[in-house]
Ligand SMILES: O=c1ccn([C@@H]2O[C@H](COP(=O)(O)OP(=O)(O)O[C@H]3O[C@H](CO)[C@@H](O)[C@H](O)[C@H]3O)[C@@H](O)[C@H]2O)c(=O)[nH]1
């Protein structure tokens with residue numbers, strides 16, 4: 001019935017291109033309140049300099065001073081390079097020059113985020129005066145992505161969905177779409193149960209003004225639920241649902257008792273035929289709740305809840321999460337086509353029922369809304385251990401940088417906890433890209449019921465695996481293809497089309513997600529990110545060229561900073577090995593203690609590290625957290641980034657295929673115990689651990705020999721090298737512990753220790769040989 005025809009061959013309405021160009025975004029929200037807000041004299045939000053104008057001025061002056069110091073350092077490097085004493089000294093000077101060049105570049109690119117940092121506030125009270133009836137509120141489609149029931153337990157996905165279904169917002173205006181790339185009957189089963197539970201949970205939250213609307217989180221912080229009969233009843237229902245889902249999970253299938261019970265909803269499971277696999281199956285779309293038709297126990301409407309597993313075929317590329325999101329953009333267009341979209345990863349639940357109102361304070365602000373594409377909330381995590389040993393909070397990436405970018409064109413998109421204006425996924429503010437079907441037009445108003453055959457038929461068509469061929473999906477329309485960090489890439493391209501974004505960072509976390517609790521999971525995650533960033537850097541969208549040209553110098557550099565993460569290993573590897581190998585051989589490579597250049601080195605080191613520490617402290621964090629953050633920076637360089645670069649080039653040579661390895665959200669009890677104790681987990685024998693273990697051994701040897709040499713009187717010349725080695729050794733303490741003293745499952749596997757020891761000795765001998773040959 002539906003064909004992929006271009007607009008002009010369809011007898012429907014013509015595309016309203018001119019309207020899109022002229023209209024302010026108020027119209028696009030299709031809510032009367034938008035018009036009222038335009039005339040409203042009450043402010044809905046405000047912004048000031050982050051921390052204070054004085055802090056910003058300090059950062060700018062400091063950047064100027066530090067830049068001068070960098071120039072001085074390069075003067076020093078050039079003079080050593082031009083007057084080499086021997087080939088060895090030339091080689092060492094050149095290596096130091098290259099690694100400082102990388103560090104200086106990364107430092108400069110990052111300063112863009114310190115030039116105009118903003119802090120924003122929303123006035124929810126004023127919004128309340130504006131929005132009186134349910135029809136005043138714009139509708140929202142929530143997209144929740146999941147990909148593997150065994151790495152992303154369906155019960156957690158259910159909790160995420162329930163937490164947003166229970167937003168303080170007219171329920172009929174919320175539709176939740178779950179994208180299941182795992183194509184799992186288990187996930188569908190969990191959601192069928194959740195749909196029933198929602199009828200109890202939502203009214204309970206609203207009646208009692210519950211703040212934690214994720215049931216799991218709620219019961220975890222209300223352990224005395226048995227004192228309140230209503231709460232106890234709900235807890236029993238929740239546990240029953242959970243047990244049911246866990247039973248099905250354990251069996252690995254939805255048993256016949258469900259399929260044959262004559263219940264119409266369970267007929268859906270018949271679609272999981274023998275030939276069904278997660279990589280090869282038809283589209284499955286199940287409407288689990290339909291607002292207006294399904295009511296909760298007090299007779300109020302429930303939100304729409306729709307399960308979607310797009311069609312998959314081994315012969316067509318599905319573009320991982322970006323593909324899943326685009327599929328939801330289309331399926332939701334056929335059903336509700338809400339003007340606002342919220343994207344969430346399956347583990348990222350709402351922690352504040354007011355969040356949706358908060359974003360309206362911006363979307364309904366006529367000045368801001370004109371070119372506004374998305375509002376990003378910081379990624380924040382629950383269950384991070386006391387000092388965040390793996391720096392899972394990614395403070396720089398998820399908090400500091402977005403605050404800085406907010407004062408320029410707006411933060412990057414980080415994949416989750418982000419509200420989009422649907423229209424912005426269809427071309428730039430003044431260059432609308434019409435989709436191939438009029439029903440997918442962001443301005444199209446759906447008139448038929450979600451359940452109607454007409455709507456469901458079209459939804460299945462647009463969820464087809466070949467639907468996108470010969471269309472602009474992934475290039476000009478929707479979330480962009482071509483990078484494993486589809487979030488970063490999409491935000492970047494939207495901004496280059498002329499869209500702006502905005503960072504909303506309220507005190508109470510709007511969302512909480514899971515962070516990896518083993519070092520290997522964390523490293524695999526950043527490995528995927530670096531591969532994705534390299535894909536962008538090596539494309540025509542390189543930040544330096546395309547970015548600076550389209551976004552201006554500061555924004556362009558800010559995006560280039562991420563794309564240059566892959567350069568970090570160069571500096572970290574050089575600084576982790578070269579001065580130490582030289583120290584072992586008694587060769588001084590840095591200025592002596594009394595040399596004026598020594599002061600420059602001290603300033604550069606203390607300035608960069610000190611400023612970061614200050615930022616952490618001013619954000620209310622501890623010294624310890626900063627310490628772990630700076631440590632993980634070098635660990636990532638030696639591990640995740642390093643292997644990411646290798647994989648990227650192997651892929652470019654077509655030796656290996658790229659994959660999106662989903663981070664596991666399942667908690668192993670023993671690992672979790674170790675994590676809570678703050679112990680590093682090296683338990684799996686992975687090559688990822690070899691470079692850092694090798695570095696720790698080389699530094700240990702250098703430390704011992706360095707002390708022996710300085711006792712022999714060479715300390716003035718070798719002082720900086722000894723200091724650096726000491727610094728690395730303190731950073732390596734968890735590794736030494738895990739190699740030598742620990743006996744639990746998280747210790748360094750002996751195989752890794754031996755390989756690293758061998759490599760360390762090999763390096764020392766090679767360097768020694770090099771010195772004697774040249
Ligand atoms: O083929 C796929 C692969 C992944 N996902 C989903 O993508 C999300 C993110 O995956 P995860 O393994 O949790 O990756 P992270 O590295 O933790 O995610 C960060 O980085 C990703 C890009 O690499 C972004 O998509 C995420 O939003 C961002 O939080 C999860 O909900 C997955 O279910 C899919 O839907 N389809």
Ligand SMILES: [Mn+2]
Pocket residue numbers: 345347513514663
């Ligand atoms: Mn994740």
